[in-house]
Amino acid sequence: MIALARAELLKLRSTRTALGLFLAILLVTLGPLILLLALLSRSDLAGGGLGVVAYLLVPMVLLVFGILGMTNEYRHRTITYAYLVTPRRWQVMAVKLAVYALVGIATMLFTVVLVYVVTRIGASLRGVEIDATDGATLGDYTRQIVVAGLITAFGVALGALFRAQVLTVAGTLLWALVVEILIGAFKPAVGGWLPFTVFNQVSAVSMGADPGTAGATLSRPQAFIVSLVYIAIVSVAAIFISLRRDVT
Amino acid sequence: MPVIKAEHLTKRFGKKVLAVDDVSFAIEPGTISGVLGPNGAGKTTTLRMILDLVRPTAGSVTILGSRYRDMRAPAARVGALLDASGFHPGRSGRNALRVIAVGAGISDARVDETLALVELEGAARRAVKGYSTGMKQRLALAAALLGDPEVLILDEPANGLDPEGMLWLRTFLRKLAREGRTVLVSSHVLAEVEQTVDDILIMSEGKLLAQGSMRELMASRQPVVRVRSPQAEMLEAALRAAGAAVNRTNDALAVRGPSAAEVGDVAHAQGIALHELLTEEPSLEELFLQIAGTRREQ
Numbered sequence: 001m002i003a004l005a006r007a008e009l010l011k012l013r014s015t016r017t018a019l020g021l022f023l024a025i026l027l028v029t030l031g032p033l034i035l036l037l038a039l040l041s042r043s044d045l046a047g048g049g050l051g052v053v054a055y056l057l058v059p060m061v062l063l064v065f066g067i068l069g070m071t072n073e074y075r076h077r078t079i080t081y082a083y084l085v086t087p088r089r090w091q092v093m094a095v096k097l098a099v100y101a102l103v104g105i106a107t108m109l110f111t112v113v114l115v116y117v118v119t120r121i122g123a124s125l126r127g128v129e130i131d132a133t134d135g136a137t138l139g140d141y142t143r144q145i146v147v148a149g150l151i152t153a154f155g156v157a158l159g160a161l162f163r164a165q166v167l168t169v170a171g172t173l174l175w176a177l178v179v180e181i182l183i184g185a186f187k188p189a190v191g192g193w194l195p196f197t198v199f200n201q202v203s204a205v206s207m208g209a210d211p212g213t214a215g216a217t218l219s220r221p222q223a224f225i226v227s228l229v230y231i232a233i234v235s236v237a238a239i240f241i242s243l244r245r246d247v248t
Numbered sequence: 249m250p251v252i253k254a255e256h257l258t259k260r261f262g263k264k265v266l267a268v269d270d271v272s273f274a275i276e277p278g279t280i281s282g283v284l285g286p287n288g289a290g291k292t293t294t295l296r297m298i299l300d301l302v303r304p305t306a307g308s309v310t311i312l313g314s315r316y317r318d319m320r321a322p323a324a325r326v327g328a329l330l331d332a333s334g335f336h337p338g339r340s341g342r343n344a345l346r347v348i349a350v351g352a353g354i355s356d357a358r359v360d361e362t363l364a365l366v367e368l369e370g371a372a373r374r375a376v377k378g379y380s381t382g383m384k385q386r387l388a389l390a391a392a393l394l395g396d397p398e399v400l401i402l403d404e405p406a407n408g409l410d411p412e413g414m415l416w417l418r419t420f421l422r423k424l425a426r427e428g429r430t431v432l433v434s435s436h437v438l439a440e441v442e443q444t445v446d447d448i449l450i451m452s453e454g455k456l457l458a459q460g461s462m463r464e465l466m467a468s469r470q471p472v473v474r475v476r477s478p479q480a481e482m483l484e485a486a487l488r489a490a491g492a493a494v495n496r497t498n499d500a501l502a503v504r505g506p507s508a509a510e511v512g513d514v515a516h517a518q519g520i521a522l523h524e525l526l527t528e529e530p531s532l533e534e535l536f537l538q539i540a541g542t543r544r545e546q
Contacts, residue, residue: 003352007348007351010346014343014346076333076334077334078347081334083300084323087300087318088317246296247302
């Protein structure tokens, strides 16, 4: 299993995937953050909330990263070698899920530090004293980082289930960014249980405040448990289908 | 004990496609065996079932005494070339092998050794997308050899190789066999493996039509008498009347059944002039057509 994990990490290092992830993270975090730091008035800046904007798209980037990590194996047919080296396919899938979860966690950890440092520097350049943590506690950051790992693994599992790269990425983003929002708007009782709404609730959107108190369907601990259930179901389904699928 | 043993191997894709139909065979150690047949014969599916990449609908197959999926560290015992395009195009050839090697617990030194073995060390650090088809085939062969395995399963290894590459491959396969390895190689170009294999399995439409040593099967073939005559049509009629099987193309006849002397006698008796008369041993391709034709008639 350790050898498999090392192989997974080498796969990431030996293509431009890791560099792509790094650049995408810089773009979606620093882009809006620097714009806000430069353009907001000093009084608006002092109001805080910059982190919420900076973190907004990070889970989507990680989700797509996870999907690409798995669907690339089918697209480039490298899955054949993976299964030849390790015919116990569940091990291949389990290690991939775990490695991508860890990469998601590390990426979010890096992002949190990056956003904190850039916010502090940017605010001081504007001569504004702000709380760069937006009042988030260590627990808030921990949840955010854990969800980043979960959502990356969720992407891997979706990739294993659907295989077709473009369709999986497009379909997942459409679901997360359009369908869930529409369902949430028209049927909030249902929308509150949907996967990406649940992930959001646990992590990024309202750091420092329990969304459960803001009229959400689920409290943050409940949402966390539901998100774990989603991950477990999709991961088990991905492993199960990988065991049965012919590699032609 | 056979290295590979397949019993009643059957694979159905969906309800309509019967890719492999009740195939049983045994591959003996230290031999080069060829699975031969046209495209769509079921060769690739059979090889993939041996390696547990495709699950049989019925039947079973063992390799080195166990199912592939039950083998511990299979890369050290079985090497496979299945798909020369099975590498990430953005990865260098060396890293493509390292990904496989690291997962299998094989050292980087062995990666470099196999790259040298297939004469790719000069291109090792180039991205695979810049490789020619022949170079990708060599890289795939290097991947198969990484674990220094005792059994090699190669699916159409000569695909995309130029004549020089094919000669290199033949020599290479012979070298592997001399080292005592068992090689199972599939091909749809029968002439390509004719000079390489010891045993052959002939497949067509998912069925195993024949299996045996190359020598036995070639000994069982019917020689063909080639005749050219300005009165080919008359000669064809005369030979058919004498019970021969005849194929005519313009003034040339391919005759099965009678010997060259008997064909000459028939022509002489009819006063037919001959411009050419010779006996030809059929190629593996013709042997395949004979076997496939016989099966269809049955």
